[in-house]
Amino acid sequence: MLWPSAEIYGGVQGLYDYGPAGVAIKRHLESAWEAWFLGLSHDYHKIEPTDMLPEAVVRASGHLEHFSDPLVTCENCGARLRADHILEEHGANDAEGLAVEELAARLAALHPPCPRCGKGPLSSPRAFNLMFAMEFGATGKERSYLRPETAQGSYLAFARMWNVGRKRLPMGIAVVGKAYRNEIAPRQTLFRMREFNQAELQIFFDPTQYPEEWRAIGDGKLPILLARRRAEGATEPEQIAEKDLVEKEGMPPFYVYHLDQIFRFMRDVLRYPPDKIRLLEKNEKERAFYNRIHVDVEAFLSSLGGYKELGALHYRGDYDLTKHSEGSKSDLGVTTEDGRHFIPHVLEITFGVDRNLWALAEFHLKADEKRTVWSLPSYLTPTIAGVLPLIPKKHGILAEEVLSNLTKEGFSVVMDEAGSIGRRYARLDEMGVPMVITVDAQSETDRTYTLRERDSTTQRRMTIAEIIPLLRSANIPPRSHPV
């Protein structure tokens, strides 16, 4: 599904290439995300801004100044290491996000050896910017940066999208694509990469006046670990009714409404087990200074030994458009029908595509004594159906015909002719193919086929005309959105 980039050269830390199956699942995962979140409104659209940002943009957004990790150098072996990771290795669980000064003080008190060479001493921590920078143009005077998140492109496009659109809030701008970070310690393959895939939706809205449905919060419960409960030592989520989050915990309804949407996407579209999901509220120290509310969407992944972030919901207030108004010297405020002029607020839904591929493998690839089955939701599988000639020499021609007809209908189908039917079923189960069409002697006479379903393993005899609508609906993710 994927492998280290340039592996014939020994690979590159933090870079991975996707193979054919990985590409297909990734594309379907992105489409399912778009169907779900862009399906929330006719005023939500996807754009494709460039990966490169000029320096003025990252200066205004604060990335030039703030987007850094604290780094120490071992004066003995020269290794460069993250200061907060060193503290974590010595038992600290609150080191991430600490200011450089505080890290310096704690390291000075602890005086740890270098984790690489065992000696040291380690230098004081310094801020190391995580953006990839490059010379841009021929003069050597301009610089550009690879975007460290896709969001900035949406903020930059806000004015244009507003002007060509219906001029109504909420308005949404999504970007699905690459982001780049010069991580000092890439690790856990898909979980900290230097080039990775994000899907992000920026919802621009008026915090004083928003759609009724955003307020229609009910009794549904969310598995959340609140910052105040964490301060008391809790580590597991509680099931809290959504209306209690609003009424007792003081979360704005617009925030709870979108938490619910994200939770349902994970549970109903990606079909993650709900008892493995944790919504983790970050406290003031942990979250970026511009975030007013920040909840990470996590899943417990046994393969990685704990809860891992798969997405997040950030209420960023008016920080982004204000900063870009200042930076670009243009007014990014809007005037509403009732004559108020203000800078729209931003609610950001962010989703780590690569990380969720990992989670899809962890939660849906199951093996017992009898079978290994990758029970991916059908609309995410690379291949919607397999075509098996029972006896390839006898039924191969008709099978080819079936394959070709289904391909012409736009379906992704494969032929498998090698080995017993049982072995072929097993192979397709492992690949996650949701439906298998077997061509046998009876097919030759009456043009009916055995349709076997991956999950139930039930078999039915059907015509191609009956099979096609089944494949069709299996291909469509919930809440389909025009892409």
Next chain:
Amino acid sequence: MLWPSAEIYGGVQGLYDYGPAGVAIKRHLESAWEAWFLGLSHDYHKIEPTDMLPEAVVRASGHLEHFSDPLVTCENCGARLRADHILEEHGANDAEGLAVEELAARLAALHPPCPRCGKGPLSSPRAFNLMFAMEFGATGKERSYLRPETAQGSYLAFARMWNVGRKRLPMGIAVVGKAYRNEIAPRQTLFRMREFNQAELQIFFDPTQYPEEWRAIGDGKLPILLARRRAEGATEPEQIAEKDLVEKEGMPPFYVYHLDQIFRFMRDVLRYPPDKIRLLEKNEKERAFYNRIHVDVEAFLSSLGGYKELGALHYRGDYDLTKHSEGSKSDLGVTTEDGRHFIPHVLEITFGVDRNLWALAEFHLKADEKRTVWSLPSYLTPTIAGVLPLIPKKHGILAEEVLSNLTKEGFSVVMDEAGSIGRRYARLDEMGVPMVITVDAQSETDRTYTLRERDSTTQRRMTIAEIIPLLRSANIPPRSHPV
């Protein structure tokens, strides 16, 4: 459809952001390309390698040494300019691709003023590498490069794809994605960008033994301008029979077969007027030294005043795998069933996605006194159908129901309620929407609708059950390939 990146900051030369309609057409164009070219064989697959390449890779590929433009600096105003462009402005039509030494000699003889400030003098030309380079990792010792073409990722993946595949030639590896070049003089918007979209298929094959169908060259004609005819002064293509290209001009059949495939893609899938297409054979001076045969696929674009390159076919021999065998110290040769061990040859089909978007607009957007119609092939349009309630107040509810049903079937449909029916038809024609469904009083009673086709403007009454298959087949590009 697209606009300058970071336009609120004044834009960035050579960078453009795609808006929602642009994104949709681009995605469909890429899918149509994949359907056509990956549909050529079950052993052709798409992968997604990273955009960043480590230095060892671009050293082995020759890009570090050779991928440069000749640049002069004006000693008066400091402008940096392409030496070959300056010669072109003084009437040379063979300056592109000349060696730096030759450019220097010609400039010295010509002694031109600076085209920017009118003075000068201009310095001698120097090679300026077009790759974007950046520090990679924390030490400052490693460098990586943004890929200047997507092809390298396919070469790097060859060994793995061979080993997990059927171990048969021809094998194809496609990459569809971004490439990056620090162009000194970005111009003509989509035609010379610093970040652009490519679709490339690398076909690895045995030049001594290849599929029969690659040899089945017939009487079909191709509009080609041969290098030897250009040397005689010809500028327009001739219609030459494919078998004459093989028998009289000495082109290998495998090359002519793929030229034909590319020509038919342009003519039958993108529906470019065949008399605007020119296949331009590059001569030895113009083509890269590793290319044994190089034909550019061009179209005459009036908007840009001439023939412009939209794609190409490169016979690269065994250059790429040989270089990466040396660079990575791994044997990228294969052993065939008859026991021969050799480095596969590469035939590269390359396609400029952005440039073809431009061509699609030029060739299909037509206006006369009566109508403005964007006659995009239906499988390329952002929206397959419009739904119009004749009288929105009366027929709006049923129209919403139709819209929602079609959306659930996975179709991209829009509602338009504003203005007269004629005005709404006109608006959808301009957007390229191929079919329009009108909901009227009769629909309320018998659930039939008027279906109007964009190109013929014919109208028919039909049920939704009859309309759906029409939309379905309109969505599928020719030679559909499982994606």
